[in-house]
Amino acid sequence: KAGVTQTPRYLIKTRGQQVTLSCSPISGHRSVSWYQQTPGQGLQFLFEYFSETQRNKGNFPGRFSGRQFSNSRSEMNVSTLELGDSALYLCASSSRLAESYEQYFGPGTRLTVT
Amino acid sequence: GQQLNQSPQSMFIQEGEDVSMNCTSSSIFNTWLWYKQDPGEGPVLLIALYKAGELTSNGRLTAQFGITRKDSFLNISASIPSDVGIYFCAGQLRGSQGNLIFGKGTKLSVKP
Numbered sequence: 493k494a495g496v497t498q499t500p501r502y503l504i505k506t507r508g509q510q511v512t513l514s515c516s517p518i519s520g521h522r523s524v525s526w527y528q529q530t531p532g533q534g535l536q537f538l539f540e541y542f543s544e545t546q547r548n549k550g551n552f553p554g555r556f557s558g559r560q561f562s563n564s565r566s567e568m569n570v571s572t573l574e575l576g577d578s579a580l581y582l583c584a585s586s587s588r589l590a591e592s593y594e595q596y597f598g599p600g601t602r603l604t605v606t
Numbered sequence: 607g608q609q610l611n612q613s614p615q616s617m618f619i620q621e622g623e624d625v626s627m628n629c630t631s632s633s634i635f636n637t638w639l640w641y642k643q644d645p646g647e648g649p650v651l652l653i654a655l656y657k658a659g660e661l662t663s664n665g666r667l668t669a670q671f672g673i674t675r676k677d678s679f680l681n682i683s684a685s686i687p688s689d690v691g692i693y694f695c696a697g698q699l700r701g702s703q704g705n706l707i708f709g710k711g712t713k714l715s716v717k718p
Contacts, residue, residue, distance in 0.1 A: 496648070525704040534711065535649075535694065540704025547703040582648050586704065593637050593656070593698065595706060597648035 494519065496585050496598035504604045510571040513601045517564050517585030524566040525595060526558060529580040538581075541566055570603075578605045612695050612709025618717040619689065625682040627712040629695035637698040638671050638678040639706065644691045652693075653680070690714050 497516045505511050517524050526538040537550040541560035558568040564585075570577055580602050584595035612629045619625055629638070637656055641649035653664050655671035655678060662669055669680045678695055692713050696706040 523704055525706070527706075527708075535696075535706075535708040537705045537707070542703065548705050550705065584648075584706075594639065594651060594654045595704075596651060597641075599646075599648045 496583060496596055498581075498583055498598040498601050500601060501599065502602045502604075504606065505573050506606055507573055507575060509573050510569060511573060511603060512567055512569045513581055513583075513603075515566045515568075515583035515585075515598060517566070517583075518587070518596055521585035521587045521596075522564050523586040524560060524564065525584045525586070526566070526568050527582045527584065528552070529582055529600070530578075535582070538568065573605045575605050578603060610695055610697055610707055610709040612712055614712055615710065616713040616715065618715050619685045620717045621686060623685050625685050625689070625714065626679065627693060627695075628677060628679045629697070629709045630677040631697060631707075632676065633697075633699060634675040635697035636675075636700040638669070639696045639698075640667075640669050640678070640680050641694045641696060642691050643694065643711075649694055685714075687716060690716055 499514045523542045525540040527535050529535045539558050540548040544560045555571045560566045580600045582597050582600045584597045586595045610629045610631050639654050640652045643649040653662050653669040658675050659673050660671040666683045692711045694711045695709040698706055
């Protein structure tokens with residue numbers, strides 16, 4: 493079974509621009525969670541989608557948004573990029589219907605904002 | 607927000623040594639997970655724990671879900687060079703869909 497895939501792997505953007513990251517979950521997994529990883533803050537939860545609905549959201553500004561498609565693929569968007577948005581963005585998928593327990597991570601997208 | 611205190615922050619290992627690390631929290635967790643992350647990669651799930659007191663092994667790795675539901679431990683026996691990396695504990699609160707709370711990680715390096 494193929495793992496979680498994320499595209500692109502690396503991205504360089506300029507302050508003020510917007511960016512869209514993509515995540516394809518493990519086949520059959522319907523839950524996708526997104527995390528931001530930085531050296532200072534560690535891994536922080538952004539949001540979680542299940543069946544195209546956002547079920548949970550972390551403490552991030554509204555510039556961070558996401559969506560999920562009917563095939564469970566998910567995208568996250570960051571608008572008006574700031575230098576502090578430079579981070580590794582990870583998505584994770586889970587097969588649980590009611591709650592997400594075991595989460596399997598993709599390799600991440602390394603975003604650099606200059 | 608919720609926090610997990612993971613210790614130690616870093617440690618040096620010599621091949622063959624046993625390694626221990628732990629995570630504690632002020633909150634009660636429904637699930638504890640342990641991950642390993644190598645440079646440039648996403649975290650890889652090592653062990654999942656669902657019941658207080660549960661002891662689960664995966665090869666040379668053994669993890670336990672604390673009785674109070676507020677802590678968890680990971681032990682690595684007879685370490686080998688490929689054990690080097692960063693280990694993270696993660697907990698999930700009941701009803702918190704998809705939201706794992708992570709510790710800051712324990713970095714394992716080889717003794718010089």
